[in-house]
Amino acid sequence: MANADGSFQITSFNEDTYEDRGERAKLTHAWGDQAFSGDIEGDGQVHWLMSYRPDGTATYVGLQRVKGAVGGRRGSFVIDASGEFDGAASHGKWSIIRGSGADDLKGITGSGTFEAPGGPKATYELDYELG
Numbered sequence: 001m002a003n004a005d006g007s008f009q010i011t012s013f014n015e016d017t018y019e020d021r022g023e024r025a026k027l028t029h030a031w032g033d034q035a036f037s038g039d040i041e042g043d044g045q046v047h048w049l050m051s052y053r054p055d056g057t058a059t060y061v062g063l064q065r066v067k068g069a070v071g072g073r074r075g076s077f078v079i080d081a082s083g084e085f086d087g088a089a090s091h092g093k094w095s096i097i098r099g100s101g102a103d104d105l106k107g108i109t110g111s112g113t114f115e116a117p118g119g120p121k122a123t124y125e126l127d128y129e130l131g
Contacts, residue, residue: 001110001127002071006038010120015050023054030060040126042068046081058085064094071130075105083114090116094126107131 013032020026027050034044048062060083067076078100083092094112101108110128 001129004039004070004112004126004128005124006036006040007121007123008034008036008040008044008114010116010122011035013120024052024056025054026052028052034064036066036068036124038124040066040068040070040124042066048081050085056087059083060085060090060092063097070105070108070128073104073130075101075103075108077101077105077108081114089118090114090122094124096126096128101131105130 011033015028015030017026017028030048030050032046036042036044044064044066046062046064048060050058050060052058062081064079064081078097079094080097081092081094083090092114096108096110108128108130110126112126114122114124116122
């Protein structure tokens with residue numbers, strides 16, 4: 001299994017509340033674009049469903065499409081992502097959706113983590129295999 005690490009920059013971000021649950025609790029849909037650097041070079045787009053608690057923390061799930069190069073091969077794949085927001089920073093887990101790889105990344109599998117300490121820059125680690 002190969003390891004990829006690096007960072008991604010959030011280049012756009014939007015968030016809409018679709019249910020106000022009172023006392024600052026809410027359900028939202030957030031989405032945005034990313035620019036990956038390091039062992040993954042390319043662009044990403046993510047859509048999150050977020051559940052905020054009254055204290056401002058949240059749990060989220062989402063799908064993230066990455067298009068670019070991994071391990072010298074170009075293509076795209078989709079990640080199933082989930083995580084926690086503590087009110088200032090986010091951390092979470094990634095799992096590449098089986099069968100989502102395209103072009104030279106067809107057959108890619110793997111999982112990893114990401115950390116977003118606040119602001120537009122995050123780091124990632126991904127253990128993967130190329131089919």
